[in-house]
Amino acid sequence: MSEPAYAFDGLPLDPVRRGTSILVAGPSHVGTKELAYRMLAGADDEGVIILTTNTTAADITAECEAVGIEVSPDRMGIVDCLDSDDSGVPARVLTVSSAQDLTGIGMRYSKLYSDFHSEGIESVRTGLFSISTVLSLTELQTVSRFVHTLVGRVSKVGGLGVFLVDPAMHDERELRTISQFCDGRIDVREGEDGPELRSQGFLGGSSTWLSFEPLSDGR
Amino acid sequence: MKVLCVDPAADERRETRAALADAGFDATICGSLDEARGVLAADAVSGVITEYDLPDGTGLELVTYAREIHPDVTGVLFTDADFAAIDTDALSGTVVEYVDKDAADARDELVDLLSFSIDNRSQTAYPLPDDEDRRLDAVEAYVDDTDALDDSLDRLTQVACALFDVDAATVGFVEDHHERFLACQGADIDRLDREDTICTYTILDEGPTVIDDTREDPRFRDNDELSASGIRFYAGAPIRTDDGDAVGVFCLFDDEPRSFSARERTLLSLLADEVMESLDLRRRLREATEDGDE
Numbered sequence: 001m002s003e004p005a006y007a008f009d010g011l012p013l014d015p016v017r018r019g020t021s022i023l024v025a026g027p028s029h030v031g032t033k034e035l036a037y038r039m040l041a042g043a044d045d046e047g048v049i050i051l052t053t054n055t056t057a058a059d060i061t062a063e064c065e066a067v068g069i070e071v072s073p074d075r076m077g078i079v080d081c082l083d084s085d086d087s088g089v090p091a092r093v094l095t096v097s098s099a100q101d102l103t104g105i106g107m108r109y110s111k112l113y114s115d116f117h118s119e120g121i122e123s124v125r126t127g128l129f130s131i132s133t134v135l136s137l138t139e140l141q142t143v144s145r146f147v148h149t150l151v152g153r154v155s156k157v158g159g160l161g162v163f164l165v166d167p168a169m170h171d172e173r174e175l176r177t178i179s180q181f182c183d184g185r186i187d188v189r190e191g192e193d194g195p196e197l198r199s200q201g202f203l204g205g206s207s208t209w210l211s212f213e214p215l216s217d218g219r
Numbered sequence: 220m221k222v223l224c225v226d227p228a229a230d231e232r233r234e235t236r237a238a239l240a241d242a243g244f245d246a247t248i249c250g251s252l253d254e255a256r257g258v259l260a261a262d263a264v265s266g267v268i269t270e271y272d273l274p275d276g277t278g279l280e281l282v283t284y285a286r287e288i289h290p291d292v293t294g295v296l297f298t299d300a301d302f303a304a305i306d307t308d309a310l311s312g313t314v315v316e317y318v319d320k321d322a323a324d325a326r327d328e329l330v331d332l333l334s335f336s337i338d339n340r341s342q343t344a345y346p347l348p349d350d351e352d353r354r355l356d357a358v359e360a361y362v363d364d365t366d367a368l369d370d371s372l373d374r375l376t377q378v379a380c381a382l383f384d385v386d387a388a389t390v391g392f393v394e395d396h397h398e399r400f401l402a403c404q405g406a407d408i409d410r411l412d413r414e415d416t417i418c419t420y421t422i423l424d425e426g427p428t429v430i431d432d433t434r435e436d437p438r439f440r441d442n443d444e445l446s447a448s449g450i451r452f453y454a455g456a457p458i459r460t461d462d463g464d465a466v467g468v469f470c471l472f473d474d475e476p477r478s479f480s481a482r483e484r485t486l487l488s489l490l491a492d493e494v495m496e497s498l499d500l501r502r503r504l505r506e507a508t509e510d511g512d513e
Contacts, residue, residue, distance in 0.1 A: 097308060103279065104307035107296065107317035114322060139441055141414065142312040145344040149314055152341025156332070174437045180346035180423060 006160040012210040021151040021161030026188025031195040036164045037067045040125045047116040047124040049077040053099035053133035056084035077112035100137045102146040130164040222266040238326040252276035266293040271300045279310040293336040357464040361498045372402035385473045392467035415444040421455040422465035432476035449474045456491035
């Protein structure tokens, strides 16, 4: 029997095998971030860890709840690079002083993952929101090592990694390098009838644009 | 596999060494940054496991130093220090794995994580081809008698310099941590760390990689090796086996930015194919000779 996979309810994406990391690339105004959040919404017994570089832990919580992720300390961890006030946030929040501190982010991520694992949570979805902020602050080679290490950890523990990036902020060669660490890439664009996505590297390498329904107008 | 384990507490480092030895690692242990530097200067290691707080520095300083000598080394901070006591701001780009020494079964987790990270080379600062293990096997299989190749490769790089009117042409083989150059016309390079060579990226692509101006490419504009050697233009074609594994690259360099036509790309690929044919021929000859000796 094959291992359980990560499914994406309500999205035109087939389930992916455990240990998969996906780059989600698209402009923020067409619902790319909402798509990335929805990819983190899984079964009740799964954990979620979000590494946030430009959004407070409180806002992350609200955005998760908006896409149907039940936020609780039992299954949600946040690494907050804004060092914001996390009192009242119903999740395990670990802070670092800046999104430049990739060493600190990675260590806190390892800690959250290890804690979830020791508590019996075997499936964890991880979001890095966003690589664009990290790339704007740190040189590509260092970001590459960071992403490679993160992808390695996701692969080792059979997790799911969702890495958000806004392609308009980066040279395509830079973006391509980051995507080479991931197992696949989803591009998002505004189609004639709403947002569309195209997956590469999995789903049989299909390059067809598929429309998906946004949950709200507040994309 | 050699690793270095640094912990000021003698009983702790011995316990960690025992756990590593049980998993098949050859672990050298010591208690300070200075001692660790001595070990790293004398010998290559695949991984560094370190406490954070060392008597003469920190574990993050150690990993940073280790990567200056061995860029692909896997770093794991194995510590009981609180996050509040760990200054990551100063070495924000070091990037290590982390295992809480106080956690239950901490050494099991350490060994498990270290084994995975080294086996999968998941801390390199560059992407790897899809099937890197198979590619490295191919490098070993095809490039074991390099002396015999020298003359023919030298002739090819000489022709390439004249044909493309460039400063330098090389043939390099991309091994696990370095690119080793077997032929250099117009340049004098023995080997480069893999994270410093453009060929690391060339072997990821099917066809030739051309960088009209390295200073305009975000992947290479901060590359000190390229700056020091004055390289502005690069073109490289993968040397690929019949199974599709890129064992090396046929490269051209120039100190001025320039363009490269489709015809030139085709010719460069033909030169790379020529090298592969020579490698293949020598391999078959070697196998036939070995069969005849048995």
